[in-house]
Amino acid sequence: MSNAISSKSLHPWWKGAVIYQIYPRSYQDTNGDGVGDLNGITQRLDHIASLGVDGIWISPFFTSPMKDFGYDVADYCGVDPVFGTLEDFDRLLERAHALGLKVIIDQVYAHSSDAHAWFAESRQDRTNARADWYVWKDPKPDGTPPNNWQAVFGGPCWTWDARRQQYFMHNFLPSQPQLNLHNLEVQQALIDVMRFWLDRGVDGFRLDALNFSLFDPEFRNNPAKSPAPRNVSRPFDLQEHVHNQSHPDLPVFLRRLRALMDEYGDIFSVAEVPGPQPLMEMRAYTEGEAHLNSAYSFDFLYAKRLSAEAVAASQSNWLGAPGEGWPSWAFSNHDAPRCVSRWFDGVDETVRAKLTNALLFCLRGNPILYQGEELGLPQAEIAYKDLQDPEAIANWPRTLGRDGARTPMPWSEAGPHCGFTEARPWLPIGQGHAALAVDIQKDEPHSALAFTRHLAAVRAGSEALRYGDIAFQEVSGDLLVFHRVYENETVKCVFNLGSAEVTTSIAGVSPEQILVSVGFDETADKGVPAYSCRIARL
Template identity: 50%
Template sequence: MSKANWWKGAVIYQIYPRSYQDGNDDGIGDLKGITARLPHIADLGADAIWLSPIFTSPMADMGYDVSNYTDIDPTFGTLADFDEMVARAHELGLKVMIDQVLSHSSSQHPFFEESRQSRDNPKADWYVWADPKHDGSAPNNWQAIFGGIAWEWEPRRRQYYFHNFLKEQPDFNFHNPEVQEWLLGTMRFWLERGVDGFRLDTVNFYFHDKHLRDDPADFRLNGTQAVKPYDMQYHIFSKNQPDNIAFLEKMRKLMDEYEDRTLVGEVGESHHPIEIMGEYTSANRLHMAYSFEMLGPKFTAEHFRRQIDQFFKLAPKGWPCWAMSNHDVPRHVTRWAEHGDQDAVAKLAAAMLMTMEGSICLYQGEELGQTETELEFHELTDPQGINFWPADKGRDGCRTPMVWEKDAPHAGFGRVEPWLPVKAPQAARAVDTQKGVEGSVLETYRALLKLRRETPDLREGRTMFAETEEPVLAFHRGEKTVCAFNLSNQPQEIEIDGIDETLFAIEAQTDNGKVWLGANGALIARLK
């Protein structure tokens, strides 16, 4: 790829800063800790890192409630520490991307503190305010993701403010042009500091319906009850507004002022997410987008085929970014455990992900085959888990510290008790138990990233799916590369003609046009 298109087909490694490495012995990961561990990511073969939020925050939602968009939270360090980390990453050949939480701020942001004082102050229209109904109830039926109605009463204004998430996370009013320009200015601050791109949190949440119309019931529920009231609605007015497109184009125009920068957006949506990804990456909008379609329980050949096929049919000039785990969902080795041995599923998933058309996000610990941590209620910090326990145990289970040394205190994360516990099943998968060990999950990831980097078809080639029956997924990438995967723990056999050389195999053999795939087997081969 050209220097300007470094992101196309890239492998981006997501760091959850609180849980990567504690560099100052306070039990919380930080920038100095990340800097010290960057060689691990470079050796793995990733192209870039993405840091979850590190900005000043009261931490009601672990940094996704920002109170200062142009400074580092003391928990993580200083701007000087950030600059040092960026310099070291660039020295190692890694691009640096940071999270941008633009849809909402912290309720402790100075602008919201001012906005809530009255209806006529300079920031009065910077957030989403609405009068109550005649009976005093909320303006409409919009629900908050973390539970309850998405409106909070402010007696000083005698109005409600809108919050898609916690009441401590009021939504910005993107219909106000001043809000848009100010947020773009905060992005410019970090571009000037040398960041190579942004991951845009909840990129489809920016605008709301000006008329505050009720969201209808989710027509797909058929009378069943979801865990969260939020999931019982079809969010056609509280988010996903057409006004969003123009703002995405403004962001892209800003990015184009700088060389070799990129935007990847998180589409948080259960209705038509692939269509939104396509729309948002068309023309001069986002470079890439990803949804939660591969972050759920579905593990079938048809499901994976459909996501990729639909995206490129809807947006032939768009570009996806695929992920199987992140900081918001249970780790995929645990989600898909019923489909095979955990290490086998981890390796199979890695092989599938590294051969998909698009760019790739890896979540820290994924390269170890890390599993979801089982936590007790008193160990939780995540408001989602606390509010919906035990039906929804929240996101802490995938956010526990990275494990470096199996027998070191807290598996090498730090010398004092960490903010979330390191438990034995997670410590057993530490880096030092896998590094240099042939056939380990870590070495499998390293080999697959190397193969992707050295095989143009796997970064640039278009995808053509083969007609296979469940549980086999097979496709060609470009002109010379073919991939086949067995998504079950029972052996399968398919026909693939013209194989010249096996590039990568797990429990796979080829013989005269026949391909045998063992339990959770995978094959990547070059054609004649």
């Protein structure tokens, strides 16, 4: 038996897997309403499989009034009609599995929609069966909210409800009331939701805004940031969020979720943990074998500049100490501006895409590739009249908003909407995206798409890149040199993230050792060109 086969059998499928994120509203429309749907994803699974990725993560497609575009769930076990039906999802799942793709879905356990039947019952009075399924508090004697907590999207965390003569809590929009996970009945209801999707055959879960799921039951005020930041776009940024989120009992709930997932085999679980300093929470949520598998790092998602020091510092937090969880990494997603527009300003778009994707695929952990990154799509500029994102609309023009990363996928250069839809799309096609469409790049050997496919094949064929340790050889200015090592295989990764050539003492390699090269003289042993990378098996 070869080392590759024996080593792979030692690891669960998800360890080191490349995951492709799909934002379903913007992937492919098949029914002519201008919004992507599940059948559209199924139609395009061959494209995804051709990338060589291991699985897909689908952002929410559940029943929802779409005030936060699916992250406000009205029925955790239903498919919203805009996306199709449960039968459509089953067909998607079957086709994905036939192509060797695992399927991961989003779960939003911190809050539901105010259109959920649970909330409709909870708000009726203070004595109904679900009265304590959400977070209700009496006003202060002067009628003001119970404490000073602020919501992410602006304004207080509290909205008055005349039915109960109480305030209800919401960390995001008022239409996203906070679930009370201190109530074990609520925990069990969410566990039942997870079992529903496991029984249908899903392979994993991304847990959205996980650290917002539990709060301080004493409802103490959050302290102010000191010194106070200036020019904030929302009051939320003026507080230290020590009480409205991140309660230390959350890992207890995660152990219940993990116990359920373990009944179904190698189910992948990854936590989204937003915030300025999430590392301690990420470690707690993924510690040992009884919690989640992985945590989704924000280290790069909003970074305005990519530096060698930042990469080394971030990776150094996840070196594989005993009991440590397995990291996951993304450079772009549906909430964050596309990385090729944030990094390497003035550099050719194809070179940007190749460099960013190469680095993502070389990191220790799971690369999460956002739809369109395989094409090198830049961030779109969305006019105010076309905005859909409630945060962007509320804070215009101070907040960039999320719509620019959510524009439709360009499948073909020809046609009014790049093959995404025959109708008016829910967001306009991004500027310049038609020239980067799949049909333009698919047969071009030097395209970003061809390069990404090559990267995935290289990673799949390298145990060092998929499972190996990481050791930094040189981190100086824009030069980043590290080794990925697994058993008898060592892969050297050299990146120059800056605009000037770097002279270094790194040893040269022979052409047959080179796996990936961008902008590099393959025989060079001293100079590392600007904006270049070389990945070689030693």
